[in-house]
Amino acid sequence: MTRQRTPHLVVLTGAGISAESGLKTFRASDGLWEEHRVEDVATPEAWVRDPGLVLRFYNQRRAQVRRARPNAAHKALAELERDGFRVSIITQNIDDLHERAGSRDVLHLHGEILMARSTVDPRMCYPVHRGDIVLGDVCDKGSQLRPDVVWFGEAVPRYGDACEIVEQADLLLVVGTSLAVMPAGALLRQVPMDVDVILVDPDAERLAPPGVAKIGQPAGEGVPELVRHWQRQGRLWVPETLLE
Known part of the structure; x- marks a missing residue:
């Protein structure tokens, strides 16, 4: 059968x-995402220009996700x-x-906000169950970690x-x-x-x-x-x- x-x-x-x-969604009526321009926090250019700001922004989003149900x-x-x-x-x-x-x-x-990934090898990902990603947090190859999310302008x-x-x-x-x-x-x-x-x-x-x-x-x-x-x-x- x-x-x-x-x-x-x-x-x-x-x-x-x-x-x-x-x-909250990023497509707010005023064009801002949590009081930030998307171009300033969610693009590869923003990461190069001010990685500290990008990390702080996603750290706040990660905290919101943890509180959400x-x-x-x-x-x-x-x-x-x-x-x-x-x-x-x-x-x-x-x-x-x-x-x-x-x-x-x-x-x-x-991507997933509760994951971090290497900036030199996207296959290298790490869970972020607690805490934040900060400048100085590196992958096993010594490269700065970033949020494992797809930014505007990325594949x-x-x-x-x-x-x-x-x-x-x-x-x-x-x-x-x-x-x-x-x-x-x-x-x-x-x-x-x-x-x-x-x-x-x-x-x-x-x-x-x-x-x-x-x-x-x-x-x-x-x-x-x-x-x-x-x-x-x-x-x-x-x-x-x-x-x-």
């Missing part, structure tokens, strides 16, 4: 899901996985809230891995992202033609590309509602109320 394959839910999450846990959306996705569904998460967020909620298959497209090394995951999806759920940040926004082009896509975002009506089902709710409301549908039915599906 041929063993039936478990349907694969792939979830792409953005800043909106973390914002509901109290973590997973919200209802994070918990619902983890619960779905515990119920036997196959769930892969691709997140644009650098926090660990998906993991703390219990999700096990998480790809961080833009996204795990994009290829993310494309492979999306290509294997039986349903794609997009949560809390404008799909404006590239190359993450281009992941929708990798979805097989016969695979449905659902966008959960308060601004879903405006943001959703043609053919994408829309749930115009915050992540903490829309995701648990979907998960309850799937748990009751024991399968992944798009509710008829979302079909145009």
Whole structure:
């Protein structure tokens, strides 16, 4: 007897899901991220110009992440996985809230703030469970450590891995992202033609590309509602109320 394959839910999450846990996004209306210009704290040029400022900025963000707690959306996705569904998460967020909620298959497209990496060998990474990264903290090759995050203007090394995951999806759920940040926004082009896509975002009506089902709710409301549908039915599906 041929063993039936478990349907694969792939979830792409953005800043909106973390914002509901109290973590601010960099796309503030005034163009500032925590009172800093993105160009001053999140680019390779900023690191060369003032590495101390960049480290202090990310040390503060790291402290915020440690204080934050997973919200209802994070918990619902983890619960779905515990119920036997196959769930892969691709997140644009650098926090660990998906993991703390219990999700096990998480790809961080833009890196992880609770990791440090060498400035001469990106393969050399170190966990930062406590404390900060400061000037003078070096890798095993003697090079200064930096946050293990992808800055603006840098390549996204795990994009290829993310494309492979999306290509294997039986349903794609997009949560809390404008799909404006590239190359993450281009992941929708990798979805097989016969695979449905659902966008959960308060601004879903405006943001959703043609053919994408829309749930115009915050992540903490829309995701648990979907998960309850799937748990009751024991399968992944798009509710008829979302079909145009």
